[in-house]
Amino acid sequence: MADLKVRNLKKAFEGFSIIKGIDLDIHDREFVVFVGPSGCGKSTLLRLIAGLEDVSSGNIELDGKDITEVAPAKRDLAMVFQTYALYPHMTVRKNLSFGLDLSGAPKQEVKDKVENAARILELDPLLERKPKQLSGGQRQRVAIGRAIVRNPKIFLFDEPLSNLDAALRVQMRLELARLHQDLQATMIYVTHDQVEAMTLATKVVVLNSGRVEQVGSPLELYHHPANLFVAGFLGTPTMGFLTGNLGQTAANACEVKLDARANISLPLATALAPGSKVTLGIRPEHINIVPAGEGLLSVTADVSERLGSDTYCHVRSQSGEMLTVRVRGDFAPKFGETLDLSFDTAHCHLFDDSGKAIDKRIQSAA
Amino acid sequence: MLTLKQKRSLQSLLVGCAAWLIAGLIFFPIFWMVLTSFKTELAAFATPPQFIFTPTLENYLHINDRSDYFSYAWNSVLISFAATALCMLVAVPAAYSMAFFETKRTKGTLLWMLSTKMLPPVGVLMPIYLICKSLGMLDSRLALIVIYTLINLPIVIWMVYTYFKDIPVDILEAARLDGATTLQEISRVLLPIARGGLASTMLLSLILCWNEAFWSLNLTSSAAAPLTALVASYSSPEGLFWAKLSAVSTLACAPILILGWISQKQLVRGLSFGAVK
């Protein structure tokens, strides 16, 4: 069992407030990913949970027990560091068994657990080596093995894959997902890589400058971002944004007059007054290039990125705002060409002046 | 024109020559001292200096007759090792807290500690002499041990601090999460990783203690007198006898030179073995 509750957690370093009041519930067997831009406090939040930093205020509960003041050693958590943090003077075997040795576990039990973890991670042939003699991926495995051996309540990962090369990263990502399945473990994972967040998480927590922007499943966040920040942060290429003003509104529709010289009617209900400033967001896959004259919006083609399977066309609207359009891989407009676009209105997002999503379906951030 | 390769080898040749020259300059006085210790007093004075002579052990025999070398040497060993041990006992926790739990005042504290070394020792001779006297600690090994510990502490803390600074704090945090107490974290993770650096720090502290003369001359007379006091006793009362002085100096340096020589291999290995990255 592992149920973690974080209540109104705050942390300041030398007077600078870094974590500004976070509430969070993490349930047993969840794979929770903290994601956010660099410096938003992801690592700090993780270290607060681990007990490596003292909280400024608020509290942390694990399985109904307040652990805010409990020493890291007594929290029954295991952490995998970005730098791996292996003990350089010990063999892989000793690295794996260190925690169990300290707790005074019987020799045979330690041996069995170490060998079990080594088998899971395919470390058997490396057990007698020193960390110096391992490759980056192997070190990473040892670091994960060190956590597995202890059978902690929660696994904490701080950007564990960021020091690996691209191919290895994809492979380790799959292995981590498998590990989560096999161990039925609760995991908290910090990353600024949104692909990792989308693929690994059962629950994503988007952080921005010390606050939670939104919590939800990866697809929930992708399809129903609660605000401009989340909308712009998740998804590659990023969502395009067009500013405008609200026109006529009705019970389940509203009209938006875009600065890019176009009017669009969206199936959204809003309580905002006509004329209010709004921002329309649309993802590259929800924009279509249509024959001239049939489109909603006329734009000028900028550069295109051809990936083979798809082409991402970057286009400039008449108001100067940039949009990205995803089209088939065999299509590429010429630079400077005029294109007509139509929008998938069911997938348009609308945000009010403060950046909050206008969408009846969304429950706002926790 | 020289090719790049020739330039490189010429360069390394020049650097090699310079290195040998400097090493020779540094080593020459020691060499000359050892040489002189095997001459007769007459030969020791000879101009031009003699390189070829019949070696004699008479100086060493004389020293053996006149003074009890081993009692002095024992004092030196005891005082140096005890002071070094005591010093490390204080320096390790101090450096640990400063390297891994840095606060706003850490840098200032470090500088302040070093600044105590700027005071000339003679400036505090009077008070320390009087304190020792009133505590009945004149000519006691304990007094020298305490004083050596204190005067070497700033340098030793600095050295240990810089070695600790090179160790990524993640490794200690990993140990903490693995369930290690602070003591286990230090003894089972930090010290083994830093052992190369700690060994060279201890060697330096031993050498400093071994060669210290100011306090040993002023605070001891016989019972607690270390080798430096023995050497000094050969320079004053009977005028200068170069050969005998050289012999006693050779005897005084020998143990620490041998220790350095022996530990050299381990030191180098320790230094590279602890490498983390």
Ligand SMILES: Nc1ncnc2c1ncn2[C@@H]1O[C@H](COP(=O)(O)OP(=O)(O)OP(=O)(O)O)[C@@H](O)[C@H]1O
């Ligand atoms: N020990 C510290 N002392 C002072 N400031 C700190 C300390 N640790 C972190 N900070 C500050 O807190 C902020 C958040 O840091 P944190 O490491 O949590 O960011 P992050 O979200 O993990 O970023 P990244 O993705 O780059 O790892 C940063 O602005 C950093 O400067």
Ligand SMILES: [Mg+2]
């Ligand atoms: Mg971080």
